[in-house]
Amino acid sequence: MTLQKNQQNLSDWVNQYSDILFRFALKRTNNEESAKDLVQETYLAAWRNVEAYDKTIPVKAWLFAILKNKLIDYYRKSSKNITEELLEDITEKxxxxxxxxxxxxxxxxxxxxxxxxKEFYKILQKGINGLKQIQANVFVMKYLDDMSSEKICKILNITPANYWIIMHRAKIQLRSYLEKNWINQ
Amino acid sequence: MSISCKKATELVSKREEGNITLKERYQLLKHISACYLCKFFATQNKQITKSSKKYEAAVLEDNLSQAQKSKMISSILESEGV
Structure with a gap:
């Protein structure tokens, strides 16, 4: 059976899978608006490429594969201003x-x-969201997506030395945020 | 020669990335055995990365509303001229 480019398929897929796709994206963007946009882009790409869909793969896995690609684009595009980020040494304070x-x-x-x-995870989410975007991205790529530092450097086009500085700054700020907003509450 | 707290925290991050030298490891352990602030920092850093991995696996009930889903469908169909 081939998949039809029809409205019924699209609404079925949205109704069945958009929540789990959204949760996956939300943990990685830590921002509802960005997560929602990524899910929408995923369905749009699925709609456009429905004829190329490989029927041996379950629809859910296919949608996740698209979303993961969209996330890589998101990490890359949102990791701008590296020079600016490197100049400002936040550890000074x-x-x-x-x-x-x-x-x-x-x-x-x-x-x-x-x-x-769940309460802690909400605070963690806010803490990650409060980091500079590139700091949030390296943290998420390493600790949620479980990517190697080599892979992260390649995707974001940064040197290992810069990766390490960015990761260190992410951690030092996140620790301080959690102490103020979770531990000390 | 002993290292500063700033340097010690940097070495904690380096250690987590797995690219700390033997000499640095020794400097860090020596510093941490004498500095409770950096000891807290090192332990808490570990807790955070551990919790982040659990966060990844946790099932959180963040859902899109029915209205958001309908809007998603209609805007895709509209942009594709259906």
Missing amino acids: YFDADGHWTKSAYPIEWKKADMES
């Missing part, structure tokens, strides 16, 4: 001239153990 923690940035002990609840 955490350390004094001698490299000691500034008093206001002293890490505190985390007594609250819960870091696996």
Whole structure:
């Protein structure tokens, strides 16, 4: 049976799979609007390429493959302004001239153990969303998509040294954000 | 020679990327054994990356509304001239 380019197919696919596609995209963009746009682009691409669809693959897997490609484009396109990002050393506000923690940035002990609840994940999502886009992207690519640093550098067209600086800045800020907005609440 | 906290946090990130030298590893361990602030930092960094992996696998009930779905369908059909 060939897939028909018809309205019924499109609405079936949207009704069946858009929520799981949306959740997948939301965890990676940490932004509802971007996630929704990516899902829409996925269905548009599926609609346009329905004749090329390989029937040995389930529709769901096919849609996910399209979405993953769209996400790579999203990471790449949204990782602009690398030079600007590298010039501004945000770690300066955490350390004094001698490299000691500034008093206001002293890490505190985390007594609250819960870091696996839905409430925590919402805060984590906000924290990642609050990072500079390129920092958020490297963090997500590494820890959610489980990509190697080589692959991330290739996709974003950055050097290993720059990748490492960006990742370090992402982590130092995210830790501080979580301490203020989760641990200390 | 002992390293600063700023340097120690950088080495924590380097260690997580798996490209820390033996000398740096020694410097980091020595620093952390004497500095509880950086010790917190190192432990918490680990917790965050661990939680992020769990976040990836967690089923969260973020859904699109029926209105958003209908709009998605109609705008695709419209843009494709159907």
